Amino acid sequence: MAGTDSGVVFDTLVVVGPGLIGSSVLRRAKEYGTLARRLVAVDNSAAVCARVMELGLADEATTDGVAAVAQADCVMLCVPVGAMGAVAAQLVPAMKPGAVLTDVGSTKVSVTEAIAPSLRADVPYVPAHPMAGTEFSGPDAGLVDLFENRWCLLTPLEATTPQALQQIRTLWTRCGARLREMSPAHHDRVCAIVSHLPHLLAFTICGTADDLAEETRSEVLDLAASGFRDFTRIAASDPVMWRDIFLANREALLEMLGRFMEDAQAMARAIRWGDAEYIVDKIERGREIRKSLIENRQA
Template identity: 60%
Template sequence: MAEPLFQRLCIIGPGLIGSSILRLAKERGDIARVLVTHAQSETTRTRVAELGIADVVEADPSRAVAGCDGVILCVPVGAYAGVMAKIAQHLAPGCILTDAGSTKGSVVRDLLPLLPAGVHLVPGHPMAGTEFSGPDAGFATLFEGRYTILTPLPGCDPAAVETVAELWRRAGAMIETMDHATHDKVVAIVSHLPHLIAFTICGTADDLAEETKEAVLKFAASGFRDFTRIAASDIAMWRDIFLNNREALLEMLARFSEDAHALGRAVRYGQAEFIEDRIKRGRKVRRDLIERKQA
């Protein structure tokens, strides 16, 4: 077995993502010698202790991170600033601070100002998840075959970046590195805007269901059904994602709206060629995804 990457690793927030990291670290043994976790809720702490997926379950976040050479924030991104205010002064020199949040510009905004000298910040985003949440929802293979994107700042210690990359490699993930602004645009279009659209169209349909005596829900065909699948997601997590990737999300909503209205206008004026061209483009993107084995 390879040497563990960390002597003492702290997972802040043992929910779907956090408890999955704990599980795989317990199973493999080459992630950390000692696994510490902190949850705000006593119910979650009790449950994590019962599950036996951490060596130490700590109620106080500052005690949880003390003496750790690795800390991973796995709470909703809206909670980062509050958590950082509590832990920043207790982070050990040389510690690697990373996270699993879906927005990355907000991480720099919320963590960097309080970052002690000698602590390495390596923002990360494992692109994996399910529609379930909480410590019981996690599983050790959650990250296998999925991408994890790292967005280190210029000048960050390359050894710290490599340690975080190796953690995700051992979790079975494929690693990509990019700047946080590009990350936030990419996830805005591939994930955040589709969720905004899915939440919205469910509401639009629900309003219409009252007018059509529920016929809408009865006949939810394949198109609509696929949209509702991604609408069944965690409320706090998605609220925080929307609020913390505001600029990129609003930019993508604006681009999408322009394009949707251009297609709507073609429908209004019967411009068959324009419509065919858009449909062809959708099929092309679908084909590209299939060729990349992402579909």
């Protein structure tokens, strides 16, 4: 029975945007058989649809989203956050009454606001954000265990029905994720500091290095020590996705960046004036946080 521990959660699951996240959900659904009976992928690109079928990730892959979602018991939007509003406006009117709408966007205030105008009283909506990813993208990049032991944050709205929320909870639990619920605004602040700001800093330092005089620049590439190398791994992520995230979570991100810049200026001042105690204190705090993370099984 759908939504319980036995059988599948949904009869037909339509994944819109089978990229890293979407194709990982499809892989999980195919391999475990407990998410949905029938899997459909929707993408604007016929090449992506063909690749999804080659990889055997879905029963059907189509560029005709309107026709596909009309058959869906659940529609999961896995497109960049900047495209969520337009995609919802196009697809939600075609959904069956009672079918569940969900998304996997990395920002939640802007996504829920973008989707709001398209919402229908007979289509419950459950905003979700599985916190998983690699620096790769596209349907080939997905992994069946991408969500294993990772957090999936749910930000239910007032209109979200308990039944739909429970179905999406079950779906992500069956993907291996750990669940937590919070408001969209709180979600965005937390993600600004744990994910968006680190990415912004990583992109920026790569640009700073790239602007150095040619002689230094070429040696930077040759000599990249562990610190810089870790930054470039983060910085190798999908540009459009991150552009959208930065713009969509503008307020929380700029606030966290502002705090960070004040702290970096204070560190610069401590270095300039030789304030050894201040520097050690900041480094010790980094170690403490690392220790907490390890105790928390996150590192």
